[in-house]
Amino acid sequence: MQPLVSIADLRVAFNGVPVLRGVDIALQKGEALGLVGESGSGKSVTWLAALGLLPRQAKVAGSVLLDGRQILGAPAAELDQVRGGRIAMIFQDPASALNPVLTIRRQLSEALALHRDLSGETVKAEARRLLDLVGIPDAARRLSAYPHEFSGGQVQRIMIAMALAGNPDLLIADEPTTALDATIQAQILELLSSIRREMGMAMVLISHDLGVVAENCDRVAVMYAGRIVEQAPSHQLFADPVHPYAQGLIGALPPLDGPRRRLTAIPGTVPDPAHMPAGCAFAPRCALAEEPCGLAAPTLVPIANERSVACVRAEASRRALLRIAAE
Amino acid sequence: MGRYFAIRIGRAALTIVLVVTFAFVVLRLSGDPALMILGPEAPPEVLAAFRKAWGLDDPIWAQYFDYFGAIAKGELGRSMRDGRPAIELVLERIPATLALTLPAFFFKVALGIPAGIYAALHRGSGIDRAVMMTAVAGFTVPSFVLALVLVLVFAVQLGWLPSGGQDSWRHAILPIATLSLGGAAVLARFTRSAMLEVLGQPYIRTASAKGVPWRKVVTSHALPNAAIPTVTILGFMVGTLIAGAVVVESVFAWPGVGRLLVVAVANRDLAVVQCILLLVAITMVTSNLIVDFLYGFLDPRLRSKGAHA
Numbered sequence: 001m002q003p004l005v006s007i008a009d010l011r012v013a014f015n016g017v018p019v020l021r022g023v024d025i026a027l028q029k030g031e032a033l034g035l036v037g038e039s040g041s042g043k044s045v046t047w048l049a050a051l052g053l054l055p056r057q058a059k060v061a062g063s064v065l066l067d068g069r070q071i072l073g074a075p076a077a078e079l080d081q082v083r084g085g086r087i088a089m090i091f092q093d094p095a096s097a098l099n100p101v102l103t104i105r106r107q108l109s110e111a112l113a114l115h116r117d118l119s120g121e122t123v124k125a126e127a128r129r130l131l132d133l134v135g136i137p138d139a140a141r142r143l144s145a146y147p148h149e150f151s152g153g154q155v156q157r158i159m160i161a162m163a164l165a166g167n168p169d170l171l172i173a174d175e176p177t178t179a180l181d182a183t184i185q186a187q188i189l190e191l192l193s194s195i196r197r198e199m200g201m202a203m204v205l206i207s208h209d210l211g212v213v214a215e216n217c218d219r220v221a222v223m224y225a226g227r228i229v230e231q232a233p234s235h236q237l238f239a240d241p242v243h244p245y246a247q248g249l250i251g252a253l254p255p256l257d258g259p260r261r262r263l264t265a266i267p268g269t270v271p272d273p274a275h276m277p278a279g280c281a282f283a284p285r286c287a288l289a290e291e292p293c294g295l296a297a298p299t300l301v302p303i304a305n306e307r308s309v310a311c312v313r314a315e316a317s318r319r320a321l322l323r324i325a326a327e
Numbered sequence: 328m329g330r331y332f333a334i335r336i337g338r339a340a341l342t343i344v345l346v347v348t349f350a351f352v353v354l355r356l357s358g359d360p361a362l363m364i365l366g367p368e369a370p371p372e373v374l375a376a377f378r379k380a381w382g383l384d385d386p387i388w389a390q391y392f393d394y395f396g397a398i399a400k401g402e403l404g405r406s407m408r409d410g411r412p413a414i415e416l417v418l419e420r421i422p423a424t425l426a427l428t429l430p431a432f433f434f435k436v437a438l439g440i441p442a443g444i445y446a447a448l449h450r451g452s453g454i455d456r457a458v459m460m461t462a463v464a465g466f467t468v469p470s471f472v473l474a475l476v477l478v479l480v481f482a483v484q485l486g487w488l489p490s491g492g493q494d495s496w497r498h499a500i501l502p503i504a505t506l507s508l509g510g511a512a513v514l515a516r517f518t519r520s521a522m523l524e525v526l527g528q529p530y531i532r533t534a535s536a537k538g539v540p541w542r543k544v545v546t547s548h549a550l551p552n553a554a555i556p557t558v559t560i561l562g563f564m565v566g567t568l569i570a571g572a573v574v575v576e577s578v579f580a581w582p583g584v585g586r587l588l589v590v591a592v593a594n595r596d597l598a599v600v601q602c603i604l605l606l607v608a609i610t611m612v613t614s615n616l617i618v619d620f621l622y623g624f625l626d627p628r629l630r631s632k633g634a635h636a
Contacts, residue, residue, distance in 0.1 A: 053535055076541065084538030091529060091536075099530040100628060101551045110547075111537045146627040162537065 002068055004029045004169055004202055005050075005087070010062035010072075012042070012049045012226075017274045020045050021226040022062075024300060029169065032196060032203045034213030034234065036249070037223035038270055043206045046223075047172045051087060052079050085115040088163035092175040094155035098147035104131075105143040108162055115166030130161040134191060153184035160191065170202040177212065189216055210253055214238055219306070222246045225271060225281035228300060232307045242309045244286045244317050280311070288313045288320065335619050339612040346608035350601055351394060355387055360595035364407055381407060381597075394601075403605070404598030406591075413598040417584060417606060421569065423493060424576070424583030428568045431503050435510035435564060440557070442511070443518025447526065448545065458515055465512025474505045474578040491580035502579045506572060510564060517560045521553040528552070555625050562618030566611040570603065 003026040012020035020042045027033055035043045048054050050064040050072065064072040071082055083089075091097045099107060108127040112118045118126055124143075131139035134157040136150075147155055156176060163171055173192060177185035193216050196203050207213050213220055213234070220237045222230045222245065230243040241247045248266035268285035271277060277284055283293040292312050300310045311317060361377040362369075378384050382393065397404065403414045446458040468476075481501060482490035489498050525531065526549055534548045535541070564571075573585035580586075584603060591599035623630045 048532075051536065053532055080538045080540050082538070083536050089536040091533065093529060096529040097533045099534065099548050099552070101555075101626060102548070110534075110539060114538050148628045159533075162533075166538065 001028065003027055003065075004031075004067065006063075006065045007046070007050060008063045008065075010046060010049060010064065011060070012045055012054065013059045015057060018276070019226050019273050020049065021276075021297075023223075023226070023228055025221060025228070027170065027202055027204065030200050030202050031219065032193075032205065032217040034217035034220040035204055035206045035223060036208060036210055036213050036220060038208060040270060040273075041223040042226040043223055044174050047089065047174065047204065047206070051083055051089065051172075053083075053089075080114075084111055084163070084166040084168065086166075086168055087170045087172065088166060088168040089172040089174060090156070090159045090163050090176050093179045094159050095147070095152055095179070097159055098155060100147055103144050103146055104150075104158055108143070108158075108165060111162050111165035126165075130164060131158070133164070133195070134158070134161040136161070152180050153188065156180060156184075156188050157191065160188075160195070164195065164199070167199075168201065170204065171196070172204045172206070174206045175208070176205075178207075178209075185212075192216070210238075210249060222249065225276065226273065227281065227297070227310065229282065229311065230307075230309045231300065236307065240318075242303060242307075242314050242318050243282075243311045244288050244313070245282045247317065248285075286313075288317055331623065332620070335616060339616050342612050343605070343608045347398075347601065347605055348391075350604040351391060352387075354595065354597055354600060355390070358595050359383075360407055360597055363593075363595040398605075403602045406599050407596050408594060408599075413596075413602040416587065416599055417602050420582065420584045420587050423581065424569060424572055424585060426499060427502050427506060427572050427575070427581065427583065430499070431506035431510065431572075432564060432568065434503070434507035435514055436561070438507065439511035439514025440518050443515040444522055444545075444550075444553075446515065446519045447522030450523065455519075459519070462512040462516045462519075465508050466516070468509075469574075470505055470509055471574050471578055473508060474501070474575055477501050477505055478578075491578075493581055498579075498581075502572070502575050502581055505575050505578075514557070514560060514564075518553065518557050521556045522549060524556075525549045525552045551625065555622065558618055558621050558625065562614045562621075565617070566614035569610045570607040 005025070005027045007023060007025040010020055010023040011018065019040075023042065023046050025033070025046070035046070037043055045054070049058070049060045052060075052072075052074075054060065060072065062072065063070060066082060066086060071079065074082070098104075105124070105127055108130060109123045112123050112126055116126070127143055128139045131142065136142055136154060136157055142150075147158070150158065160176075171192075176192065177188050180188060189212060192203065192205075195201070203217075205213055205217055217234050220232060220234050221228045222237070222243065224245050230237065230241065230246045232242075237246065238250060241250050245266070248264065251264040252266065266285055271281055271284065277294065279292075279294040279296055280286070280289070280298055283289040286293065290313065298310045298312050300308045302308045303314060360381070361374045361383065365374060365377060382390060385393070394404075403412065405411060406413050406416055442458050442462075446455040449455050478490045478501060481488045488500055489495075490501070492498050531544060531548055534544045539548070569584055570588065571585075572581070572583060573588060575581070576583045576585035577589055584606075588600065588603045590596075591603070
């Protein structure tokens, strides 16, 4: 089956400093993919680059196919059809993501007019329906309000409504709950999941919160320093992470059941993008690193059905994990 | 909302009273009008009679209350030089000044704002650098220097335009150019930084991510936001329409309010100076009030803040 979106060898550099160093992602229709990693690992940049939303100084190379059509470097008019119409995006800080001087109605109708060819009364009715759908009470009246008159959670709901306005096939949710209170977070995630199921839409959930991703995604890709280091179905990744970095991330999570154990932290810090180590970017922090790790950056290779990992020490890493589990 | 504006109007009135008071005190402490007008050789009896006639012998606080009492009745006093009502002298000069400042205001806006927007949208380009260099030059060079350079080039060297006076529309070109260039430079720089600030905001990225074409992102998302800080500087420029050409009028011997002010101050012609200052204070304060109203109109966040205040 042809993937909905397939990204191949996507590379981005800001002022000559590479921040994305060859990313490959294939996304099926209706699939929910989680993208995890520390800030600066390239999660957001991947999708901003794919949609041509990075500043002009950014150098982007590689390939992004949507239904088999190249959209990387496509003409502006074509990209404008894709953005919002095929692939919509919502952002981390909802309060500043909406235009403060335009009413909610204007901002919603704009998307409806662009992608749905609606006008006049139908726009108004559809805008109301969307606000209802995302759970904004008293939608008819609230349409003429401005963003600052809503709470953070409500603004994120409005952002979601705006993203849905174009009936997209894929929604990129870039840290959609990071700026919100814990109780609101759960509501927004629940809303995203239920809308996704109803509309049969694919979703990429970008987050540094592993728990959020585990609950809401079919598949997870772990990013480190501008590359994907491991890809696996969610439950498999959490049960049995292979890449030492993925192991480290999951080891840093408190277990919900079983005996209490000491949480482990990953030593060291993410390398500076301007001074990347020659081989595997994680090698300097990796307990299992050996000589070959420093020679060449490992590529993502399949290790099982639907699973791939970029680590020359994958076997050793897996054995180490089994040993820990056995003890 | 009503309260928001009531507070501002109250503050505006207070500002006018303070300006007038300040001018009153400083003028009276800075020299004897009788000596200035009649000259140091005038006989003492004449000086005394002059002081008595204009009430200059009264204690300063009595003069002050007389002055405000007269203003309340709509009387702004008479010129000590020729005895005509000061307001008449000032009003007959206003058309000449507006003949310079209104076209200059138009050119400032028509040149400065588009240049600033263009520079912001093409940040780092050759045109951006050229606009910014011109802008820096435009507001670092004082207007009298610019005026003299223009006279030197266009009147003295090329002989295309007259260097002073008010005989035809050609006489207005150099003064208007002097006023426009500096103001356009300030506006261009201000507009550019306001636009750059706005273009970096997350909601601009949201609009692009929604599929809004870039042209429309600029016109319907960026410009309305960038207008808010730009209006401040525009308001200030409206405030200088009456008395913003003091230097330029003096250089080009243009008989406007600004030149009247310079002459009146030199002569300590109290009523005329006070009348002009009162007028300037009123235009400044009024344009600030208009800016406040416009803020409320342009920025919905301020509107509701006012409602809750």
